[in-house]
Amino acid sequence: MPATGTGAGTAAGQGTAPLGRAVEDYLQHMLVERGLAANTLAAYRRDLNRYVRFLQQRGITAPGAIARQDVSAFAQALSDGADGAAPLSTRSAARTIVAVRGLHKFWVLEGTTGLDAAGDIHPPMPGKRLPKAISVAEVTRILESVGTDSPGGLRDRALLEFLYSTGARISEAVGLDVDDVALARDAAERSTGGPAVVRLFGKGSKERVVPLGSYAAQALDDYLVRARPGIAAKGRGTPALFLNARGGRLSxxxxxxILKAAAGKAGIGQDVSPHTLRHSFATHLLEGGADVRVVQELLGHASVTTTQVYTLVTADTLREVFAAAHPRALG
Incomplete structure (x- = not known):
């Protein structure tokens, strides 16, 4: 059955060959039955075109002639370019293998083949990417680069101090309402590092309570007293904690x-995003001796496994210190 409409063109130009027709049947199924978006269907077509060309190079022209070793060899070719095409990144190779696995599963369900030659071929797993973190000194430079002589400056300083103090996701921060924050209001509470906490709503609206450091608490207090009332007067009475210049919720x-401008002013060379402050928050806590499960709770991770990637960062730091300081670290 030839494909029509979205993603026109036949697999590797082989619409009349059994292999090409069988691939087109699958693409048509994905278009009509699964309602695949145009861009996604086009990506499937590109991936399967490469698969068809690879099989043709091995003299295979029909689905039933494909063996497991053919699929395995194709998976290897995606990484090393042995089929004459450009090697793919781990992520792109994984996407291609997913398309091939779906194709073979479809052929089995349709009775085109009796066995699933790709059933035990798994997409390559991307390596763990270490979170990007900046040093404590760099964080301090960013925070202190923000002037507090204007309402906007007070808000910006409060926002950045808050992000680093809590490790909050940016969506959690801009989604906060004033009532979600409890600050120490009197001198006695401030002098004893009194109860300053914030209620954050993470993924799946899961709620957690996170303490606020004294710098963040003070910055928020200054913003709420000296800046927010004037900014809020320009809007329609939103309960949002962080407001834009028009009095609405900050996006x-x-x-x-705001962070990008502060990082530029501070002379930080690397790209800094709100997530950088979250990564730095976690890394600095662990380097300071915090238990990984405590950091898990503060970050709002459902599993400690997610948090443990940060321990790889601190392990690298420990190795560097050991190599530089131990008299017999290097032979």
């Missing part, structure tokens, strides 16, 4: 822009 993009 994620605006928060990103």
């Amino acid at each position: 994620r993009q605006s928060a990103w822009t």
Whole structure:
């Protein structure tokens, strides 16, 4: 059955060959039955075109002639370019293998083949990417680069101090309302590092309570007393904690822009995003001796496994210190 409409063109130009027709049947199924978006269907077509060309190079022209070793060899070719095409990244190779596995599963369900030659071929797993973190000194430079002589400056300083103090996701920060924050209000509470906490709503609206450091608490107090009332008067009475210049809720993009400007002013060379402060929060806590499960709770991770990637960062730091300081670290 030839494919029509979205993603026109036949697999590797082989619409009349058994292999090409069988691939087109699958693409048509994905278009009509699964309602695949145009861009996604086009990506499937590109991936399967490469698969068809690879099989043709091995003299295979029909689905029933494909063996497991053919699929395995194709998976290897995606990484090393042995089929004459450009090697793919781990992520792109994984996407291609997913398309091939879906194709073979479809052929089995349709009775085109008796066995699933790709059933035990798994997509390559991307390596763990270590979170990007900046040093404590760099964080301090960013925070202190924001002037507090204007309402906007007070808000910006409060936002950045808050992000680093809590490790909050940017969506959690801009989604906060004033009532979600409990600050120490009197001198006695401040002098004893009194109860300053914030209620955050993470993924799946899961709620957690996170303490606020004294710097963040003070910055928020200054913003709430000296800046927010005037900014809020320009809007329609939103309960949002962080407001834009028009008195409405601050957007994620605006928060990103605030941090970007502060990092540039501080002379930080690397790209810094709101997530950088979250990564730095976790890394600095662990380097300071915090238990990984405590950091898990503060970050709002459902599993400690997610948090443990940060321990790889601190392990690298420990190795560097050991190599530089131990008299017999290097032979």
